[in-house]
Amino acid sequence: MYYTNKKVEHKFVTDVFKHLGVREEDAKLAADVVVQSDVTGVNTHGLARMPMYVRRLQQKAVNPTPNIRQTNESENLIALDGDNGPGNVVGPTAINMCIEAAKKHGFAAVSIKNSNHYGVGNYYGWKFAEANLIGMTMTNSTPNVAPTGGSVSMIGTNPVTIAIPAGKHYPLVLDMATSVVAFGKIRKAAEEGKKIPLGWAVDKDGKPTEDPNEALNGSLLPIGGYKGYGLAMVIDILSAVLSQSAYGLDIGNKFDPDCTKPEKIGHFMLAIDISKFLDLNTFKKSMDEYIETMKNTEKAVGVEEIYIPGEIEFLRAEKIKETGIPVAEGIQAKMIKIAKDVGIGSDIKTIDELFDRYR
Amino acid sequence: MYYTNKKVEHKFVTDVFKHLGVREEDAKLAADVVVQSDVTGVNTHGLARMPMYVRRLQQKAVNPTPNIRQTNESENLIALDGDNGPGNVVGPTAINMCIEAAKKHGFAAVSIKNSNHYGVGNYYGWKFAEANLIGMTMTNSTPNVAPTGGSVSMIGTNPVTIAIPAGKHYPLVLDMATSVVAFGKIRKAAEEGKKIPLGWAVDKDGKPTEDPNEALNGSLLPIGGYKGYGLAMVIDILSAVLSQSAYGLDIGNKFDPDCTKPEKIGHFMLAIDISKFLDLNTFKKSMDEYIETMKNTEKAVGVEEIYIPGEIEFLRAEKIKETGIPVAEGIQAKMIKIAKDVGIGSDIKTIDELFDRYR
Numbered sequence: 208m209y210y211t212n213k214k215v216e217h218k219f220v221t222d223v224f225k226h227l228g229v230r231e232e233d234a235k236l237a238a239d240v241v242v243q244s245d246v247t248g249v250n251t252h253g254l255a256r257m258p259m260y261v262r263r264l265q266q267k268a269v270n271p272t273p274n275i276r277q278t279n280e281s282e283n284l285i286a287l288d289g290d291n292g293p294g295n296v297v298g299p300t301a302i303n304m305c306i307e308a309a310k311k312h313g314f315a316a317v318s319i320k321n322s323n324h325y326g327v328g329n330y331y332g333w334k335f336a337e338a339n340l341i342g343m344t345m346t347n348s349t350p351n352v353a354p355t356g357g358s359v360s361m362i363g364t365n366p367v368t369i370a371i372p373a374g375k376h377y378p379l380v381l382d383m384a385t386s387v388v389a390f391g392k393i394r395k396a397a398e399e400g401k402k403i404p405l406g407w408a409v410d411k412d413g414k415p416t417e418d419p420n421e422a423l424n425g426s427l428l429p430i431g432g433y434k435g436y437g438l439a440m441v442i443d444i445l446s447a448v449l450s451q452s453a454y455g456l457d458i459g460n461k462f463d464p465d466c467t468k469p470e471k472i473g474h475f476m477l478a479i480d481i482s483k484f485l486d487l488n489t490f491k492k493s494m495d496e497y498i499e500t501m502k503n504t505e506k507a508v509g510v511e512e513i514y515i516p517g518e519i520e521f522l523r524a525e526k527i528k529e530t531g532i533p534v535a536e537g538i539q540a541k542m543i544k545i546a547k548d549v550g551i552g553s554d555i556k557t558i559d560e561l562f563d564r565y566r
Numbered sequence: 567m568y569y570t571n572k573k574v575e576h577k578f579v580t581d582v583f584k585h586l587g588v589r590e591e592d593a594k595l596a597a598d599v600v601v602q603s604d605v606t607g608v609n610t611h612g613l614a615r616m617p618m619y620v621r622r623l624q625q626k627a628v629n630p631t632p633n634i635r636q637t638n639e640s641e642n643l644i645a646l647d648g649d650n651g652p653g654n655v656v657g658p659t660a661i662n663m664c665i666e667a668a669k670k671h672g673f674a675a676v677s678i679k680n681s682n683h684y685g686v687g688n689y690y691g692w693k694f695a696e697a698n699l700i701g702m703t704m705t706n707s708t709p710n711v712a713p714t715g716g717s718v719s720m721i722g723t724n725p726v727t728i729a730i731p732a733g734k735h736y737p738l739v740l741d742m743a744t745s746v747v748a749f750g751k752i753r754k755a756a757e758e759g760k761k762i763p764l765g766w767a768v769d770k771d772g773k774p775t776e777d778p779n780e781a782l783n784g785s786l787l788p789i790g791g792y793k794g795y796g797l798a799m800v801i802d803i804l805s806a807v808l809s810q811s812a813y814g815l816d817i818g819n820k821f822d823p824d825c826t827k828p829e830k831i832g833h834f835m836l837a838i839d840i841s842k843f844l845d846l847n848t849f850k851k852s853m854d855e856y857i858e859t860m861k862n863t864e865k866a867v868g869v870e871e872i873y874i875p876g877e878i879e880f881l882r883a884e885k886i887k888e889t890g891i892p893v894a895e896g897i898q899a900k901m902i903k904i905a906k907d908v909g910i911g912s913d914i915k916t917i918d919e920l921f922d923r924y925r
Contacts, residue, residue: 430794504713
């Protein structure tokens, strides 16, 4: 396995976005989000997503130089137009506004329209927690979940991230999609010729299936049946109806190589200043006690540790800080191809050659 | 089946609370919550809960005349002490403050401590929606869910209610616990000698079980595994850590007839004025379109209708308005017993006799 580090990956990703016409400042924001994903071991959303980001910019499905602007007047209930910019530029811009406004007013909410895939949720969770705020962010996404009772995918996996600071312990950062599993797991089972458990997905008629191929033509199931359906719907509405963005079949499908339609998805963020309710240190001490109480619960047979949401990503980040960021062979080839495609260098043959430019 | 109506049930419940020392104004609030439950067909939380409410007041586990007061200074980020009052008095008091503050400031959040079981979630959901606000309320509760990896119940089913107004359609009112099923379903299976599906509960060692009796000594499972665990934990923290209330094993168990310890649970409410982001009527029209899009999704085989969260309760309420509120025989006997116990009348023999007093 080849390993890189945070700094090198950040410089490389920034350079790629710059070569695609993204302003340096914005390219750095986008790189922050991509790198955060690999640094926390969520490697589905790191370098692995670069080919999609690059393609969408090349296809002009995404605007490289958005004029991200507020469209209403409030200081802390902010309606933001992302101007079809990269989601990992629009999202960071929005959370910075959200944090600043919450610090000033005790509370802030930001409704964002005309955006695109905004990257790994824990980027936002960590930022809220670092700012000592309770924060929540959500986004709608390409539909692959059918409404309960329906047979056509109309709702995205619609992830939500919730962050709560603690004292000496890691903050709680819950980062979850509202479907039981991601589509990737179904695809993997299909490739490996394996069955999937009942409860993951339904076929094109809305019937439960154990066949991953039937599931690929069908829909994912939400967590807890109608409960997860309800949560996904709330996220759809707060992200897309409140901001007047696209939902369901109107969303441009970023995973379809031929689709040049903007996603036009929306996000919703909210932050609360804890100190408006009680002394921040009292809260943090109570959070530490809460975390310890839960972690010290008697364990189920065969379990070695009880984890708080987000803890595993913090632990992985500690490890990756030591080992470096692993870059799988498939990803190496894709990064070399990107470097050629965007004009970083036509003669690059190895990942070493490529990443050495960014040391 | 005996049927009563909203007005009669409300007068009866108010009278019961008054006989237990609750002030008339507060008794009416509590009755609002109890009646709302029966009126929407959520009969587990209506008259069926009266014996527990009565016992807890008789045991002095609940304070009949709380001094519910704000303990901080903010106008719209309100810390409230429920003074161990009835949850269905503290909750309505809190939501009224939340709605008023959100209307004035565009946003409000209320953190409530020292409270008790606050009744059916849709009471709060309907109030938010009627006020044209996006609203959310949550509460922690007696533990019966183990943390993922644990074998002891430490977290409640921790329900959350989220309301979003619509135009000509019913508002969306998602009202859900974060466990796959309620404990009642396990108890029922045990009584009927039936197996329970895997995925509902674990035994006392944290192992999955199909035996309801093992489950009764074990824990309920959260929706979506670690996802529901994470959501339940967030609700625990926003309800109880932020407000400095009890959680886990420190909560007084209202279902234990011998427990005279106050629940000391907390709640958290939040409301957003839609019109700060966009014109309210534009939003409502978009909500109608959203609801129609989802309801018109092609249906799964055998499904007649796709429902929006909360729609079934609105439809039930329409029906119950016509038929009256059904009062099962077991409940009739319990209401007669309550009437005797609290001193409404020692000679009452039938539910007719009892409820005729409130016509």
